Amino acid sequence: MAVTESACLSYEQEAVAVREVAQVYELIKTQQPLLLVHQQPQQLAHGLLNHALRALNVALSVMNQPHASSSAAAAAVPVMSMIKAEAATPANSSSPAADVAADNHVVGKPRRSSSAAKRRRINGEEYKSSSWSQFTPVPHEDGFQWRKYGEKKIQGTHFTRSYFRCTYRDNRGCQATKQIQQKDNNDPPMFQVTYSNEHTCTTTRLINNINNPAALHNLTANPNGHHDSDDDDTIFTKMIKQEEQAAWLPPPPPADLATISNNFDETPGLHVCQEVPPSSSNSSVISHYADEFDHHQMLETTVMEEALGLGAYLDDPYFYDPNLLLIYESLMNCY
């Protein structure tokens, strides 16, 4: 697989992004139960959300730097690192004619399908028409729906490789596939996800699930499908089964912001939050919001400085993601 320097994040940047998200994940995982017994659960939740939003924002800012892959499909997944593979050379391309030829049966030994004939070796630097890979602790959260069709023990690795194809392959002819290979046994474990072929199914991505309070709840309850079990296989299996609950929030065009804002207004939890505490006087409420505004400004500055320090660009359209800003502002209004 050819990796061009300009087409992927450095290992350091990738590590920073992963570490940011992983740390907050651990923080939330360990402190979430405390919400039930904490004397001031809102304050605790506030702190956790601040950490989570800051980490996600920094990670997104770093990961979406302009030199990252500009592939449309690449933009559709949570980029940890994008390693664009070489496109197949014409000689290797799976042309229709080649497919027809591949479908011809060997006398006395009929083939099951033409797919095998199209196969190309990943390690041989040729793999279907195009492929790209990413490293991520959350391999199933890319917003698309996948169906697992195989699993294989790969030589020289301690973990099996799982094969997925787009759920809509049969009824929409979408040829997108992906392979998930666990790379280590850390907590959370790191996976290499290799995508092949772009989606042609125009699948409604799970971002739309934000309209669905149940889906939002699922996301909140289990943000990345990771479980505490020490059994690797169990972790992996359960993560796969969480796939439909997964959601990732890609930065939408600005025109969508109003829609998203309205969607959040439909979220029951936020309705509750927007009520002013009954015991608060007007002046204390104003003072409270003034303090929070200052806090907000300080946080924003911190995020900017941190992201810039990690190599993000101020004019990066993803910098300080408007989605996250919107979510953050909604949450700030709760307290």
Place this chain on the structure above:
DNA sequence: TTAATTTGACCTGC
């Protein structure tokens, strides 16, 4: 009952 996953067999390239 339907849809998704599992898993052994099959197929191809090297």
Place this chain on the structure above:
DNA sequence: GCAGGTCAAATTAA
């Protein structure tokens, strides 16, 4: 012959 990718029947889950 081996390794990796895919198929499809059997199994499991919803």
